[in-house]
Amino acid sequence: MHLDHTHPGPAAVSADARRPDGSRRALRIGLGGPVGSGKTATVAALCRALRDELSLAVVTNDIYTREDAEFLLREAVLPPERITAVETGACPHTAIRDDISANLEAVEDLEDAVGPLDLILVESGGDNLTATFSKGLVDAQVFVIDVAGGDDIPRKGGPGVTTADLLVVNKTDLAPYVGSDLARMAADAKAQRAELPVVLQSLRDERGVADVAAWVRGRLAAWTA
């Protein structure tokens, strides 16, 4: 096979690890989970934690507004040209799983416009417990739930809780106020996920997003190895 890197070929089709010019594309990590579980806040915290050491960008998938993108812009976690919103036509899971074309174009356009990038975070619109990202769109996915959504969610399982590369149980600071049993959530998650990692976090604590950021660094190290 003849690989000619001097002339850019047509745009990539899907998950190809190389861009048309032959360079390695950015690692893509998806963040999904129910409405209000803290996906956007986690993305914002990750941007703050990683922006000085990595070149990164964010794609948001809002369901009917641009609020998530606008929150990230308002918080100035990244320069505006590094944040893109995808419209999902009332079906957030379709845009990250069944028909990923709009999101693929968003990540490729970001790399073309502000690249080279190390990392692109793709945030899903708030959805239900079955929402997962296509492997054609992301290299790894984080599922974010929170203690206030009910401490039985890890036990109920479902594709997000069971198969995500990282499960984040968010808002642990609220556990005493909503009667959630953190130990039980952790044990149930462990039972559902075997060896797959789980992080319990509160973005209001000093530790904040540190554990998730460390996991992202690990994935990035594996991607660029």
Place this chain on the structure above:
Amino acid sequence: MSRAALLVLADGRFPAGGHAHSGGAEAAVKAGRITGAASLEDFCRGRLHTAGLVAAALAAAAALGADPAGLDAAADARTPSPALRAAARRLGRQLLRAARATWPSPGLDAVARQFPKGAHQPVVLGLAARAAGLGPGDAAHCAAYESVSGPATATVRLLSLDPFDATGVLARLAPELDRVADSAVEAARRVADEGTDALPAASAPLLEVMAEAHAAWPVRLFAS
């Protein structure tokens, strides 16, 4: 040609981005022009004979092998609304990605190189049909059907319309849809001799005007 290939291309689940677009139905619902199955049928009939006919003719001409750049310019000239031109190119780019993965061909790769940000969706649809071994009639039928199936499924979500009623609308439009596809192919066959001026230029001004307004809404379910 393979009849099954036509089913693959025409499948509403073909992953080419259409699910995020309402074909003007969201704006029409908000304006009170679509309120149920009967007004959905009126809306779809109007769209079929205007935007649908033009799209079908462009798709048929592309399937017959007409120059994609010429067809893309013809599509531009037939789409006054900048918002609709942008949406058509975005959808064309998404369809091209799906088509290249589904029916790999040097012809589609060349179009991807020529139009890195996308050509008008109906033009790409015709090229995809060609790559799939389908003919101009198939391409025209796909384009005409998409022109009404998009608004119908969007209206199910927007109005909580009974999905059986929406599907009934599509079934009742089928005979008209066949006639639109036939006249689209007839026009497309004249492009080789007469150029793209032979293509229909039917327009639905309200669709164009409302698309511009819709693109400026801060809160909406659909991209167009």
